[in-house]
Amino acid sequence: MKKTSLNDIALHLGVSKTLVSFVLNGKGKEFRISEEICKKVLAVSKELNYQPNRIAQGLRTGRTNTIGLIIADIANPFFGILGREIEQEAAKFGYRVIFCSSDENPEKSRQQIEMLQQSQVDGYIISPPKDSEDQIRALALGNVPLVLIDRFFPEIECNQITVDNFDAAYRATNHLLRMGRKRIANITVNLDLINMNQRTEGYKQALRDSGHRVEESLIKVLPFSHENKEVAKAVKDLVTKNSQNKVDAILFSTSKLGINGIESISALGLKIPDDIAIVSFDNPDAYKICVSPVTVVNQPLKEIGKTAVQILLGEIKHPDNHAKIQKIILKTDLIIRKSCGS
Amino acid sequence: MKKTSLNDIALHLGVSKTLVSFVLNGKGKEFRISEEICKKVLAVSKELNYQPNRIAQGLRTGRTNTIGLIIADIANPFFGILGREIEQEAAKFGYRVIFCSSDENPEKSRQQIEMLQQSQVDGYIISPPKDSEDQIRALALGNVPLVLIDRFFPEIECNQITVDNFDAAYRATNHLLRMGRKRIANITVNLDLINMNQRTEGYKQALRDSGHRVEESLIKVLPFSHENKEVAKAVKDLVTKNSQNKVDAILFSTSKLGINGIESISALGLKIPDDIAIVSFDNPDAYKICVSPVTVVNQPLKEIGKTAVQILLGEIKHPDNHAKIQKIILKTDLIIRKSCGS
DNA sequence: CTGAAAGCGCTTACAG
DNA sequence: CTGAAAGCGCTTACAG
Numbered sequence: 001m002k003k004t005s006l007n008d009i010a011l012h013l014g015v016s017k018t019l020v021s022f023v024l025n026g027k028g029k030e031f032r033i034s035e036e037i038c039k040k041v042l043a044v045s046k047e048l049n050y051q052p053n054r055i056a057q058g059l060r061t062g063r064t065n066t067i068g069l070i071i072a073d074i075a076n077p078f079f080g081i082l083g084r085e086i087e088q089e090a091a092k093f094g095y096r097v098i099f100c101s102s103d104e105n106p107e108k109s110r111q112q113i114e115m116l117q118q119s120q121v122d123g124y125i126i127s128p129p130k131d132s133e134d135q136i137r138a139l140a141l142g143n144v145p146l147v148l149i150d151r152f153f154p155e156i157e158c159n160q161i162t163v164d165n166f167d168a169a170y171r172a173t174n175h176l177l178r179m180g181r182k183r184i185a186n187i188t189v190n191l192d193l194i195n196m197n198q199r200t201e202g203y204k205q206a207l208r209d210s211g212h213r214v215e216e217s218l219i220k221v222l223p224f225s226h227e228n229k230e231v232a233k234a235v236k237d238l239v240t241k242n243s244q245n246k247v248d249a250i251l252f253s254t255s256k257l258g259i260n261g262i263e264s265i266s267a268l269g270l271k272i273p274d275d276i277a278i279v280s281f282d283n284p285d286a287y288k289i290c291v292s293p294v295t296v297v298n299q300p301l302k303e304i305g306k307t308a309v310q311i312l313l314g315e316i317k318h319p320d321n322h323a324k325i326q327k328i329i330l331k332t333d334l335i336i337r338k339s340c341g342s
Numbered sequence: 343m344k345k346t347s348l349n350d351i352a353l354h355l356g357v358s359k360t361l362v363s364f365v366l367n368g369k370g371k372e373f374r375i376s377e378e379i380c381k382k383v384l385a386v387s388k389e390l391n392y393q394p395n396r397i398a399q400g401l402r403t404g405r406t407n408t409i410g411l412i413i414a415d416i417a418n419p420f421f422g423i424l425g426r427e428i429e430q431e432a433a434k435f436g437y438r439v440i441f442c443s444s445d446e447n448p449e450k451s452r453q454q455i456e457m458l459q460q461s462q463v464d465g466y467i468i469s470p471p472k473d474s475e476d477q478i479r480a481l482a483l484g485n486v487p488l489v490l491i492d493r494f495f496p497e498i499e500c501n502q503i504t505v506d507n508f509d510a511a512y513r514a515t516n517h518l519l520r521m522g523r524k525r526i527a528n529i530t531v532n533l534d535l536i537n538m539n540q541r542t543e544g545y546k547q548a549l550r551d552s553g554h555r556v557e558e559s560l561i562k563v564l565p566f567s568h569e570n571k572e573v574a575k576a577v578k579d580l581v582t583k584n585s586q587n588k589v590d591a592i593l594f595s596t597s598k599l600g601i602n603g604i605e606s607i608s609a610l611g612l613k614i615p616d617d618i619a620i621v622s623f624d625n626p627d628a629y630k631i632c633v634s635p636v637t638v639v640n641q642p643l644k645e646i647g648k649t650a651v652q653i654l655l656g657e658i659k660h661p662d663n664h665a666k667i668q669k670i671i672l673k674t675d676l677i678i679r680k681s682c683g684s
Numbered sequence: 685c686t687g688a689a690a691g692c693g694c695t696t697a698c699a700g
Numbered sequence: 701c702t703g704a705a706a707g708c709g710c711t712t713a714c715a716g
Binding site: 051052053054055056058059064066073074075076077080081083084087088091096097098099100101114115117118119120259262263266284285286288289290291 | 393394395396397398400401406408415416417418419422423425426429430433438439440441442443456457459460461462601604605608626627628630631632633
């Protein structure tokens with residue numbers, strides 16, 4: 001059972017496919033096609049269950065109504081929520097989205113970009129991994145719209161939507177200080193990306209502004225693909241009684257680190273917040289029900305996703321906007337729960 | 343700067359695009375095209391950065407190398423992990439995936455299926471919502487491969503990969519009984535779907551087999567889009583001291599219910615497992631670090647995803663397999679942590 | 685060994 | 701008001 005094509009409808013009615021195309025695209029009025037013919041076309045197309053072949057439309061028009069999304073890992077709820085919002089906002093305007101998880105691996109993202117190019121996507125939303133600067137620059141120079149989310153490269157002029165990471169970490173650290181913590185560590189992940197750097201910078205600045213010394217040994221930078229063990233090791237070094245690095249608070253720069261960190265702290269038999277206070281970036285469910293609900297830096301994920309789609313579609317509809325680059329920096333919330341004491 | 347096409351390469355070399363197409367598709371040998379011409383073609387295609395237009399290929403060959411995925415919600419880590427695995431396995435074989443979240447809404451899934459049809463996807467992997475039986479039946483009757491995951495409709499002959507939900511719930515309930523619990527409730531969600539029903543049936547059977555009475559008032563069925571409040575209400579009715587429904591254990595049929603449920607239990611000032619024991623389906627991070635780490639029914643998500651892709655691609659490559667329907671039922675693990683006492 | 689030609693299913697100037 | 705024709709970028713019988 002072959003699919004119904006425009007031609008089938010035309011043949012069926014003894015008219016041209018030009019006419020059928022016009023009617024089905026709602027241009028009946030515009031081309032002053034008679035009411036009754038319009039009705040017939042619509043009726044037959046329904047009767048034969050006509051489904052336009054979007055691939056053929058795409059080839060002809062150069063528009064596929066598809067956007068390509070590259071994030072680190074769709075299984076990570078941070079990107080899951082983001083991806084969900086992007087999918088939903090895109091669907092509102094008739095766009096579909098091809099999802100790609102790069103694992104923060106530039107070779108993977110390179111292949112994914114290539115695949116998306118070949119798929120003729122109308123635009124890209126990308127959370128670029130480190131060392132992907134050249135790929136992104138090349139893309140930005142092309143004439144297909146692009147929006148970066150979560151991170152960006154300062155040297156590339158390109159639409160981008162991020163969060164004020166410096167400010168977020170600054171406020172989080174300040175909160176720990178206000179709660180009376182004296183010695184605060186930062187556990188972060190080596191993404192070699194500006195967003196993570198800004199978090200650590202915000203942390204340092206808050207310490208300095210309150211007259212504390214920044215101790216490099218209290219900043220633990222783990223590789224991106226860290227094992228549970230590595231987090232445990234970092235935590236152990238920071239919380240053990242007779243360690244010279246003994247701290248009374250930790251700022252986790254990602255929730256993956258935070259969740260592993262809390263597991264380690266519990267395993268060591270220490271209590272949050274009594275023995276150690278905690279603030280973490282991101283707000284997974286885990287933090288709501290854990291031993292001591294965690295104070296977090298909450299990012300406006302839905303707004304990031306929605307805005308990214310809106311900017312992208314705006315540029316797709318109006319290619320003359322291509323030159324007008326938008327750099328949007330959103331604010332975060334500090335959600336105070338119990339992990340810093342009261 | 344227009345994209346390079348096959349024709350550009352052909353013109354550049356003064357050969358036909360037929361030849362170029364053959365070489366680029368690795369059919370140089372097959373058509374005994376001279377070594378040097380092959381080399382030239384490859385060189386020029388690299389030089390001009392030729393990217394094949396997959397949309398044009400798709401129109402011509404009727405294959406888009408794209409699969410459509412419909413799950414309930416990609417922001418839910420259960421589906422995030424599943425989706426991730428599907429994306430990854432598909433990518434291995436050169437397939438891209440369009441992600442769709444149905445929100446368990448049959449009208450949405452109908453639109454999504456239509457969109458995917460129009461996009462000429464080569465196959466579907468679907469976790470169908472309730473009341474989508476007609477849509478799925480129609481799809482299964484078509485000649486595009488289809489694999490259902492997580493749930494299925496007993497009356498539709500169709501590839502499907504699920505888990506032994508009855509057995510999982512049976513074992514989970516038995517575990518609670520072995521841990522000395524006397525009165526066990528089940529909180530589930532009204533998906534009107536076989537997988538959820540099987541869970542509750544397994545729970546009932548375990549009670550019966552151990553000589554307990556099944557009390558319908560201990561089975562709380564919440565609507566799919568439940569608020570936190572509704573879970574809280576159900577929990578409250580089950581755990582309050584002087585409630586006639588007072589129980590000493592709860593089996594949660596989804597992790598969303600479980601996470602909300604734990605929040606409610608904590609809010610009521612009750613202790614897990616002392617006051618109430620808990621087992622939940624699914625294994626989110628939250629359960630590892632929560633007040634009392636939760637004993638869970640862990641589903642082999644990666645295996646589900648991987649197998650789904652393999653069956654789908656097998657059928658895409660060998661359409662004659664279309665008749666051989668595969669129904670796969672995987673086993674679950676009961677991961678014992680602390681929420682049932684020791 | 686290589687090329688001219690048809691055709692996938694559309695849209696869209698162009699002609700009348 | 702309607703239709704014939706070209707063409708998007710490929711692949712693939714067919715011919716020589």
